[in-house]
Amino acid sequence: MTDLGPVAWPPAPLRTARLVLREPEARDRAALIDLLASPEVGTYLGGPRPRDELERTMPAPPHRRPGLFAVDLDGELIGQITLTRNAGKLRHAGGKAELGYLFLPKAWGHGYAAESCTAVLDWFADELPGEPVVLATQTANARSMRLAAKLGFTEVERFHAYDAEQWLGMWSPTTRSD
Secondary structure (H helix, E strand, O other): OOOOOOOOOOOOOOEOOOOEEOOOOOOHHHHHHHHOOOOOOHHHHOOOOOOOHHHHHOOOOOOOOOOEEEEEOOOEEEEEEEEEEEEOOOOOOOOOEEEEEOHHHHOOOOOOOHHHHHHEEEEEEEEHHOOEEEEEOOOHHHHHHHHHHHHEEEEEEEEOOOOOOEEEEEHHHHHOOO
């Protein structure tokens, strides 16, 4: 049993036309540090994490935890997708699975986020039929807002947190982009 419920973890790697979604491995450490230390990636997340702190504290191999997918393109980590239970801080999100994603800037603009998030949502819908997924992002993050719409998330509410307007969307298997 995981925080995603009765989902067996880890699943077999998920494969798309171009990507493999798998558990993180030791070889991903440097790319994960680049991802979390990137000023561009951290723009809507409170800023980048200090590289020296990440170098000191990130284990090798990186933490393996249910709901964390490394996004692999030709054997190289380009991002990560997370599915975790929302702790209930948001009125409409409490207890629901929450989708998160981070990609290295060099991977932006190629459709990798949509491709990998679709694969994870499809996998989740097969594992827990009928269960909705939520996604929260800053309204100022135009790329994330476009991705949420493309994936089929519909607005549930807007709220103010972290000194910015936030958007909460919900997806359910009935809104799948099949």
